Amino acid sequence: MKKRRPLVPLSEFIAPEGTRSFLATPFGGLPWKTITGAFEEYLRNSLQGTEVFNFLPQVSGETRELCSRLVGCTPEEVAFVSNATEGLIKLVGCVAMEGMNPDDNVITVGNSYPTVPLTVERLRKLGVEIRLCEATTEAIIAAIDSRTRLIAIEACNYVSCELFDLERIAEAAHAVGARIIIDVSQVASVLPLALAPFDALVATTYKWLGAESNGAGICWINRERWPDITPENVGWYAVLPIVLPFTGEYQLKPTASRLEAGGLPWRDLNILRDALRHLSPFSQQEITEHIRELGNEIIAELDKLNLGLTILSPRDAQRRGSYISVKMSDEMARMVCARLNERGIYLSFGQGRLRLGPWLHNGSEDVKLAVQILGEALREMNYAPDDGVW
Known part of the structure; x- marks a missing residue:
């Protein structure tokens, strides 16, 4: 060998x-090791008063572009959150905003990292059935029926690291009009990924993306499958500029940034950008x-x-x-x-x-x-x- x-x-x-x-x-x-230089760059630029309005868009723009390459999508389909858990909470909330009925069901895997089933657990309050499946592709597909509204799973079995057949699951989900959200934290940058078959992907950045900090996560939103995605909570960063006085009228940004309620974790995005630059040559x-x-x-x-x-x-x-x-x-x-x-x-x-x-x-x-x-x-x-x- x-x-x-x-x-x-x-x-x-x-x-x-x-x-x-x-x-x-x-x-x-x-x-x-370049993390220290990235952090120092952030400090230098963030202390330049209103000059940050030139610096911060450069950081977010390049980082979105680098993130989009990981799953073959556009930079406009990338949203930043503070961690993968927040991303999942936001995405599940977006599904809830589309309306759910007591006879609907949501599918997840009982043997997942607890974040995934916990983020859908709140839907029980709406009378929705939460179906906790065994960690196999066959079990997940078998649980899908005409009342399934969401499948929220990881890319692989959390315990064994056996990959699910995600495209088969996505096909079964979309056949009944369900959303499918995948936590790709353990495979992002390790294995080939494509956003196209799914409604959304989410990942942390401190494992295989090399960003060290748990202060940044990524959501990838398939705007073709989910063009009108609507967050439960809206803040100033999620909307187009508002001229005061506020009249109650606002427009969500036309991009995935509509999930970004407030100011972004700029320090951590600077570090993520640096880490993703290192991956680019490969x-x-x-x-x-x-x-x-x-x-x-x-x-x-x-x-x-x-x-x-x-x-x-x-x-x-x-x-x-x-x-x-x-x-x-x-x-x-x-x-x-x-x-x-x-x-x-x-x-x-x-x-x-x-x-x-x-x-x-x-x-x-x-x-x-x-x-x-x-x-x-x-x-x-x-x-x-x-x-x-x-």
Whole structure:
């Protein structure tokens, strides 16, 4: 097997001292070292009085353009929010604004990251049925009927990272006139994405987009499918300029910016712009191939440990998202991660699994080392797959 070199040296990122392999990007990615320069640029320009009216549109314009390339849409279909949760709340609210009846239903996955089902839970107050499906494409499609108004899911199974067949689900949703909103936080920039089949996408920016901060999120609104999207709450930034005195008349912006109620998180957008500039030289195919091949190598090295580990993620890279999940109790996984951190290896855990997520700064050598040291730690801790504690 040909060894893969990192697409970007680890030295270009801010990493914990002594890092030998960082595979915790599914939890939170490493920021680029240029983040400090981006922050300083923001400070310099934001303190120039009304000159910010020249600076801020440049930041938002370029950042929208860079974000639009991630999903093949126009910059006018990009809206900024403070995080993915806020984005989901806004989008679910936009569905509610279209009117819902007590015999309608909404579909989500019970085994999702809690943000997704929580954002639709509020619709129960309208008498809407919330259908919590198993985390399979077939189960989601089977739950759709003529009264389905919304499908809100992640791009992949949160626990196993198995990809859903999103286009099949979207086709089934639109066949009954339902909206479909996808949280792509764990695949944005990792895998090819297209906005066209969906009504909206949402993502955080501090994982695979390299923006470090949890102060910015992205919504992509398909204006062809959802031209009249209307937010529940409107602020000055969502509307065309108003001449005082306010008469009660206003017009929403004709772009996705109508979801941006107030001033944008300018500091974090400056940092996001800087991070996305770093991704621009790489094709999506190049990044996807890198992540998938390293994922295959991680699985192969885990098998070589001969410890009886249960790999929850698909072995077929075409069916897998951004990370590899290994079955492990949270209590033991926490102790394993702490032990590995002392040795310069960083993984993440939660919901009954250990996660290994390779990114641009990883290569064959460091992921192999990470798995070898993981094996050493597990043997030191007397790992036994049949012991219930694990």
